[in-house]
Amino acid sequence: MNGVFHILSSNSLLQTSIKMPFFALNSPSFSLQKPTSLSSSSFLFFPSHFPLLSVQFAASDSQLNVEVTNETSEWAMQDFYTLRKELETTSKRVEEIVASAGLQYLEEELAALESKAADSTLWDDRAQAQETLSSLTDVKDKLKLLKDFRNQVEEAETIVNLTEEMDSIDTAFLKEAVSIVKALNKALDQFELTQLLSGPYDKEGAVISITAGAGGTDAQDWADMLLRMYMRWAEKQKYKIRVTDKSPGEEAGIKSATLEVEGRYAYGYLSGEKGTHRIVRQSPFNSKGLRQTSFSGVEVMPLLPEESLNVDIPEEDLDISFTRAGGKGGQNVNKVETAVRITHIPTGVAVRCSEERSQIQNKVKALNRLKAKLLVIAEEQRATEIKQIRGDSVKAEWGQQIRNYVFHPYKLVKDVRSGYETSDITSVMDGELDPFIKGYLKHKYSQLLTTSG
Secondary structure: OOOEEEEEEOOOOOOOEEEEEOOOEEOOOOEEOOOOOOOOOOEEOOOOOOOOEEEEEOOOHHHHHHHHHHHHHHHHHHHHHHHHHHHHHHHHHHHHHHHHHOHHHHHHHHHHHHHHHOOOOHHHOHHHHHHHHHHHHHHHHHHHHHHHHHHHHHHHHHHHHHHHHOOOOOHHHHHHHHHHHHHHHHHHHHHHHHOOOOOOOOOOEEEEEEEEOOOHHHHHHHHHHHHHHHHHHHHHOOOEEEEEEEEEOOOOOEEEEEEEEEOOOHHHHHHHHOEEEEEEEEOOOOOOOOEEEEEEEEEEEEEOOHHHOOOOOOHHHEEEEEEOOOOOOOOOOOOOOOEEEEEEOOOOEEEEEOOOOOHHHHHHHHHHHHHHHHHHHHHHHOOOOHHHOOOOOOOOOOOOEEEEEEOOOOOEEEEOOOOOEEOOHHHHHOOOOHHHHHHHHHHHHHHHHHHHO
């Protein structure tokens, strides 16, 4: 009989187990020879100065492998059944989305737009031509996305069907299918989110302006934290970001900052971030570590191309001032008054631009930002003329907040409009804003339906 056996002591004082080859256990005190017959429960007797030993055979490696393989197989089967169920749910979801999007209608619209784009008189009206080409791109992208959804479902279904036909489950196949379904569900979430965006500027990039409000140094530090939060969110969306203006705080943080986010639907997603953001925490700037409440205001406007800013603002409605730009220095920075601040007198809306090296370039950019801001306000208030608009600025103070961030005595982030909340405040500050964005857009959409109904 080949194999390995354990010698187990029957003496209660000796608890160890000795593992040795079956044929050889040689020592000066005794020797053990191969017996003619031995069962798994047989006992061997040695001289009196050795305790009674029990001999039991260990399971062979092949038996252990069979047990492990069986257990692994069981887990793999459970994972497979879970995957199949998840795939069925995802497949139904894809078909519902394709049906609601109107695939046939989109294909007809694509044909009409392509015919219009091929017309030789297209560029007679430049604005109309750009609108046509933009619509054509949107329809093409939407159709491609819907077809990609179906292709991914078919790919995952092929893997599942192949796995069912195999004698054993291939874990590599299983992982690939799980990865496809996971990525597909994430893409479907994103697609559903874009369907909630219907504003005229939702497809554009965004300009975020953050200003420290009530709370002193804590508020300035909070403004800096918000800037980082939005930058991390934009990076996760693979958007291009640029801090165009930043005014440092006296002790810590920032007094104000402007962030440009370039990417499709950036404004649509971020428009709901406009408002006052409130933080409650133990102040790191208070020697007694007292709890402090601070506020910061966030303004969001679309990053519009110059040709779409067809707004005429009378010169007498503008108050233009020039200051020295802050920064690390240079030929003009801190020496020449290149920074430009423009205030729209009828509404009190003000913008500042200091990122360019020349005063003229900063003035052009500041004017464009002002026009974009006025367009958004006009859209929100449904005004027909800019002169009818009367202030829509964010007040960073108590009672105006749209979202609360509580770090102490407990952890909670809650949007007061949609009611969505989470205790994972670390992830939120690291840019995990999608649940809040989705919650607000759904809230806004439901309100719209209520109003129209």
